[in-house]
Amino acid sequence: xxxxxxxxxxxxxxxxxxxxxxxxxxxxxxxxxxxxxxxxxxxxxxxxxxxxxxxxxxxxxxxxxxxxxxxxxxxxxxxxxxxxxxxxxxxxxxxxxxxxxxxxxxxxxxxxxxxxxxxxxxxxxxxxxxxxxxxxxxxxxxxxxxxxxxxxxxxxxxxxxxxxxxxxxxxxxxxxxxxxxxxxxxxxx
Ligand SMILES: [Zn+2]
Numbered sequence: 001x002x003x004x005x006x007x008x009x010x011x012x013x014x015x016x017x018x019x020x021x022x023x024x025x026x027x028x029x030x031x032x033x034x035x036x037x038x039x040x041x042x043x044x045x046x047x048x049x050x051x052x053x054x055x056x057x058x059x060x061x062x063x064x065x066x067x068x069x070x071x072x073x074x075x076x077x078x079x080x081x082x083x084x085x086x087x088x089x090x091x092x093x094x095x096x097x098x099x100x101x102x103x104x105x106x107x108x109x110x111x112x113x114x115x116x117x118x119x120x121x122x123x124x125x126x127x128x129x130x131x132x133x134x135x136x137x138x139x140x141x142x143x144x145x146x147x148x149x150x151x152x153x154x155x156x157x158x159x160x161x162x163x164x165x166x167x168x169x170x171x172x173x174x175x176x177x178x179x180x181x182x183x184x185x186x187x188x189x
Contacts, residue, residue, distance in 0.1 A: 031112065084096050126183075129187075136157060137172070
């Protein structure tokens with residue numbers, strides 16, 4: 001993989017956050033349009049699992065951001081900034097955020113990711129009420145159900161919905177068919 005070779009050269013085969021040389025992998029910095037080295041960073045498995053949110057953040061480990069934030073490479077700056085932002089309850093991380101320097105366009109890129117993460121808030125119905133697994137909802141408008149060839153009428157009760165990864169969508173059974181519904185077209189029953 002060309003990108004990986006480019007990242008190896010760029011990083012001297014070290015994690016671009018903590019400089020470990022164990023189990024390095026390519027991490028594409030979202031949102032990515034291509035998988036070139038300019039949009040990827042090279043991370044060890046310890047950094048990667050925490051970046052991906054698969055485990056609790058080990059605060060001491062992330063002191064390495066104090067160094068990585070000065071890296072010349074924009075994708076490393078972007079991810080350092082985002083991680084510092086996640087850690088901003090720590091005073092050292094706040095200090096680092098105040099010191100970090102990025103070109104305007106790099107900063108815009110860094111903040112895009114943060115905005116996207118914060119948008120993934122709770123699932124809300126048409127009135128802004130929070131929806132949870134198992135709630136009953138009614139449709140606030142007629143919905144043509146794609147693929148199932150029927151229209152779910154306004155006022156239809158959908159019992160025991162399930163949330164999805166996307167706060168804009170829930171799943172529920174209408175006419176015995178399990179379908180995805182748009183949260184904004186629903187009202188908590
Ligand atoms: Zn690392």
